[in-house]
Amino acid sequence: xxxxxxxxxxxxxxxxxxxxxxxxxxxxxxxxxxxxxxxxxxxxxxxxxxxxxxxxxxxxxxxxxxxxxxxxxxxxxxxxxxxxxxxxxxxxxxxxxxxxxxxxxxxxxxxxxxxxxxxxxxxxxxxxxxxxxxxxxxxxxxxxxxxxxxxxxxxxxxxxxxxxxxxxxxxxxxxxxxxxxxxxxxxxxxxxxxxxxxxxxxxxxxxxxxxxxxxxxxxxxxxxxxxxxxxxxxxxxxxxxxxxxxxxxxxxxxxxxxxxxxxxxxxxxxxxxxxxxxxxxxxxxxxxxxxxxxxxxxxxxxxxxxxxxxxxxxxxxxxxxxxxxxxxxxxxxxxxxxxxxxxxxxxxxxxxxxxxxxxxxxxxxxxxxxxxxxxxxxxxxxxxxxxxxxx
Numbered sequence: 001x002x003x004x005x006x007x008x009x010x011x012x013x014x015x016x017x018x019x020x021x022x023x024x025x026x027x028x029x030x031x032x033x034x035x036x037x038x039x040x041x042x043x044x045x046x047x048x049x050x051x052x053x054x055x056x057x058x059x060x061x062x063x064x065x066x067x068x069x070x071x072x073x074x075x076x077x078x079x080x081x082x083x084x085x086x087x088x089x090x091x092x093x094x095x096x097x098x099x100x101x102x103x104x105x106x107x108x109x110x111x112x113x114x115x116x117x118x119x120x121x122x123x124x125x126x127x128x129x130x131x132x133x134x135x136x137x138x139x140x141x142x143x144x145x146x147x148x149x150x151x152x153x154x155x156x157x158x159x160x161x162x163x164x165x166x167x168x169x170x171x172x173x174x175x176x177x178x179x180x181x182x183x184x185x186x187x188x189x190x191x192x193x194x195x196x197x198x199x200x201x202x203x204x205x206x207x208x209x210x211x212x213x214x215x216x217x218x219x220x221x222x223x224x225x226x227x228x229x230x231x232x233x234x235x236x237x238x239x240x241x242x243x244x245x246x247x248x249x250x251x252x253x254x255x256x257x258x259x260x261x262x263x264x265x266x267x268x269x270x271x272x273x274x275x276x277x278x279x280x281x282x283x284x285x286x287x288x289x290x291x292x293x294x295x296x297x298x299x300x301x302x303x304x305x306x307x308x309x310x311x312x313x314x315x316x317x318x319x320x321x322x323x324x325x326x327x328x329x330x331x332x333x334x335x336x337x338x339x340x341x342x343x344x345x346x347x348x349x350x351x352x353x354x355x356x357x358x359x360x361x362x363x364x365x366x367x368x369x370x371x372x373x374x375x376x377x378x379x380x381x382x383x384x385x386x387x388x389x390x391x
Contacts, residue, residue, distance in 0.1 A: 008215040012203035036094040049167040050155035056205035059242040077360025079109035096121035131303035164281035177216035194259035235321035236262035261319035299334035309345035330359040
């Protein structure tokens with residue numbers, strides 16, 4: 001396998017930094033077909049059961065050129081970057097495109113990709129976003145069933161319950177391995193940096209899941225606990241679709257902080273919820289979709305009995321985080337709409353909160369450094385007794 005001559009983290013870093021290169025090598029090695037999928041709710045297990053390689057398309061580092069003419073300037077950088085990737089042929093490695101709806105901006109990018117990649121299969125599944133109405137489970141089940149039919153047709157194979165059940169087990173195993181390290185970090189282990197943990201999650205969105213699971217098995221087996229020092233304990237919040245830039249994560253640590261928990265898509269949000277292996281496979285994926293919004297609420301879903309602010313407060317108390325840094329993608333409307341409630345809830349509990357706006361074209365790192373260092377200084381002034389994790 002590709003990782004035989006490299007350490008697990010080196011192999012994961014290669015895949016995370018060059019997804020197209022990994023896909024090309026995987027296709028050459030296996031003769032299989034790869035599909036591009038988009039955040040956040042696509043059921044990758046179904047594509048895996050069809051023998052395909054589902055790859056969540058990442059924001060890449062290339063400057064946006066043609067993409068700026070294809071979407072409005074007030075679209076988020078990720079959606080404009082996706083349009084740019086389609087316009088410049090950087091998505092040509094994929095054989096098809098599949099998406100479960102997420103937000104209106106991403107749907108705009110999907111329209112561009114559909115137009116510019118004509119001749120290849122494009123499918124958008126409309127997963128219900130009203131999460132606790134009486135008709136919600138059945139509507140979600142209909143969409144999941146459509147995904148099974150579409151991917152069976154695309155792959156030319158019958159996705160049997162047995163194949164889907166095995167794929168669910170494989171993906172559950174991968175999430176469990178990743179959660180092992182995240183839970184250790186939450187409990188006080190600082191063995192891996194936030195950048196390294198992000199690389200593990202990011203690469204899991206790219207690599208064949210069995211291969212990634214094998215790398216994770218090695219990492220978990222080799223891991224030894226490293227107690228936290230007295231750096232300021234940080235909860236990172238936001239960034240629903242793409243990964244924060246590694247230099248921003250490094251900046252937080254250089255400034256005297258240590259990330260102890262997060263609700264990022266390339267983090268705890270992505271690995272939060274398994275599918276029930278004892279249920280029928282489609283019902284299990286429906287349950288996973290509905291339960292994920294309970295475990296880590298998403299502002300793009302509507303659910304009357306869960307709140308992101310309540311979740312955030314509980315997460316902060318559980319990890320012993322001293323401060324919260326919200327990473328807001330510029331023009332991300334769902335996140336912007338929730339920020340006042342989040343800020344109000346954190347202020348009521350006396351938890352320091354810093355909002356950092358990010359964008360594709362570049363981030364003002366030195367300005368951010370000043371703000372982060374000022375926040376950490378304030379947090380450690382007359383430092384209260386250490387918050388002890390409650391779970």
